[in-house]
Amino acid sequence: MNLFKDLRENYGRNAVRDLRSLENTERKISRFRCHRVFSLRAKHSGLIPTSLKLKCPINSVRARDIVKKAEKALLNERIRVISNKIRYLEQEKTRLNTDLKSRDVNKELSIQISRHVENSRENELQYVRARQTRKLKELAEKQDKSANNNANKNNSHAEPDLSGTQLKRWVKNLSKYKLSDAQNRVLARGLGYGVSPDNLTHSSIVDEHIVACERACWKLPKPEAAQLRAEIVGTLKSAKLPPSNIGKDERVAINQLQKEESIMVLGADKGRATVVMDKTEYQQKMSTLLSDSKTYEKLDRDPTPKHKRELVSILQRLEKEEKIKKADKQFLYPTSENVPRIYGSPKIHKDGTPLRPIVDFTGSIGYNVAKSLADILSPIVGQSEHHVLNSKSLAEDLKDVTLEDDEILNSHDVVALFTSTPIDLTLHILKERLNEDKDLKIELSSLLMT
Template structure:
């Protein structure tokens, strides 16, 4: 028996439309009920679905608590919205049933319609339930793994197992210099590890607070700036020495590494590993990079002063034309003339450990201009159809592509992508020793 054919021949096309509407409504009800069960189980298990995860832009406990609270509120809102959607669909179902019943369909055909709708509903329910069950299990595994990682991170760095295989993973010694156990241990913590000071009266610590305070005061009124300075002075005077987060041998090891002139301690290009290289090898590789005439050009003299005058002239013109405010001009005005420095980041994942050239513009005449341009351009970054966010995004885009026998997927390794388009003057960069 062909249900839709018989219904069309005996009761017209509108009857078929009513049946399709009823069938689709039942399928939607099944889907949303599964969604609601999934959300309720996630809530009771303390899980947050991936689609409701929020990125925490501030790395503090208070910020993370705020984000967690917001995620739970979003999950509750989703449950409320899905529940209301089910109620609406139930009303649609009643209307669709009423429309079919009004056509006075015979009992045999009515039983066939009921059987067909029930089969469609059950099929959709089983399919969606299996998918949601799988998603819930994967979500629970990710949560368990994340919780385990958080516990590991919360442990003291002094308790880290920095021996054997794990130590070799975090410290890559490519030099002839033999590292002591204490030096290996402190390097394994990473170059970004903040070592607690052993003396709060160090000029570097005091100067850092003074510079940060004056930068903040620049945007305040005179009374507010004076109050901030007074509070900073009071904080510095009452500050107490924090407990040491490294042992005595590691503190000595840091001083030894700082005094050792035959090696370079660098961060790996990828990952958190710390790389130790011979200084001569590092300089040879940097010289080889800078000697490439296709990428770099050597100038006869330092053009910093000339570029500064040109930048100041442009800023003055833009201010006169009311295209920038006075505060913008003050921020963009070059107050320092540091020559940008170039250094190499070792690629330990490649044969021969080549260096990735990185130019540090901090303190240069164009540093603040570059920061402002980055803020202006950031909203349009990633809007191009050719933009790839990361390797995971690329894999997602390629997973549905099927190659035929006469097709190949080709990838290219781009060398010197960033420094190649513009010519970077050697006199504008000083190699970091």
């Protein structure tokens, strides 16, 4: 270029070096200014640049909030650092301009230098601006896509396909009651779908938080318990009502279904389908189940108080014999006396839609004991040679089995399996299996003898 050649011939290599430095400084200023604009726009749009994204090492709401705050703090710090860098480069630019002027460059060459520096600045500005604009757009699209994916994940049944066979798949109406479109949409979401509350003051969510807080306070010293209660109260008072995840017509549909006394809304025994049955038919089938004298026995009175006294006596004996710790006794101690509740789960995959009886043990005197025993027994589950994990595992086991012409593969459908299991024999087998495993650390093994 003639500019650098003339500058080198007339003013020396140092003058060319200063011009190159001035040109690079102008380009850096353009880049950092575009970077600052990009960061400010990201901040105002609630976006976090990819380079500042942090991986949350703990899967909890509080941990994710901490990470989000840290990402925002890093973005603010980047803006501050970029602004300081621009101020430094402006000072360097001023110094280089002064050095060039001190060489008494002629007017024509000074104009060429100014034009060259300005062109370099503008070219760099246009290039970086286009790149940063594209990055910001992609970042916003990525966040929108992520938000949509999360919404679809959380509301995976929010808009199910209710046309044709899909309606029969998600909602099985066996009753005489005719479901509206809104009721079908609500039921197709599944019984486990969490509907956002429309009033936090009388919401069951608030009650659940209060109950959980009180349970936690039982095991805390009084000062810490008081502080926890104060924090929970403050959090509940400042809580905002979340956006509704269902439509108004669907809320009305839920209220209608709750008030309709002629039907029962149940979850299918297999799959995630929702079943609607006539209450009279449901009660008749449950009565038929319970009338089986070989499986069930009618009691004259509630045995819960008696069983509670027996359980308390056992726990006291085990603590006295130092077979369980005091904390274990407190956990196993029956604080509620809810009577176990039986209900039926419709088997829509079988003719006549029979009911599978299920006993809800939640809140009963032996609920925590059952949980502890499940933990004790879990290591020996699946160790038998006859254990089948699932249908896929069974298919793997059978793929190498060849049947002869005079052989058949027979599958038995066991009726009332658990109620037909001999308890004494089962306990004996469990005791032997636990004694054989010397690696198990069991503090509550004596409970197996009760």
